[in-house]
Amino acid sequence: MAAELVRIHPVNPETRKINRVTECLRSSGLIIYPTDTVYGLGCDLLNRKAIEQLCRVRQVKPEKLNLSFICSSISEAAQYVKRIDTPVFKLMKKILPGPYTFIFESSSAVPKILGVNKKTVGLRIPRHPVPLQLVQTLGNPLISASIKSDDPIEEYLTNPEDIYHRFNHAVDMVIDSGAGGNIPSTILDCTGDEIIVLRKGLGTADF
Secondary structure (H helix, E strand, O other): OOOEEEEOOOOOOOHHHHHHHHHHHHOOOOEEEOOOOOOEEEEEOOOHHHHHHHHHHHOOOHHHOOOEEEOOOHHHHHHHEOOOOHHHHHHHHHHOOOOEEEEEEEOOOOOOEOOEOOOEEEEEOOOOHHHHHHHHHHOOOEEEEEOEOOOOOOOEOOOHHHHHHHHOOOOOEEEEOOOOOOOOOEEEEOOOOOOEEEEOOOOOOOO
């Protein structure tokens, strides 16, 4: 069955549509949604069946799945990490929401994804109303992966209609909130004593 294409306003998301997408997530659905960087593929973090499907769509084994959680706040994100040192917390307060992925050591609260424990987890709080409202309405984070392109020049798919035509038989819903970006988030490794920039993306690394 083909996916449902849902057009949601990128600045003022319609509550009725957010609720519909949330119900899809609660029913083990996979969605494609906008962020402040690139479009993402996501599902309910606590739904094992949906995560299995996400692995199949990404064609990746569970142990190779890099976890990235979309959270609505730092306090929510903190549940999934062992610790957040004071300098890192101050930085997060300064630059989030924004185009950054913070890598931390996982806490015991991180679900065993398909029976595989992951030592680290990536946390995102995007500056985009749609994913933030989805997570708030759902009540827990999304597990997320970026939507890649086969184009050797354009690394990520940016046109929602192109995304829909490519994935309409692999996911349950595609959210169209306008053109997405082609630059991913900046990845900051916070597992050691110093913050290390693993990937320079849309977010500045000049702290």
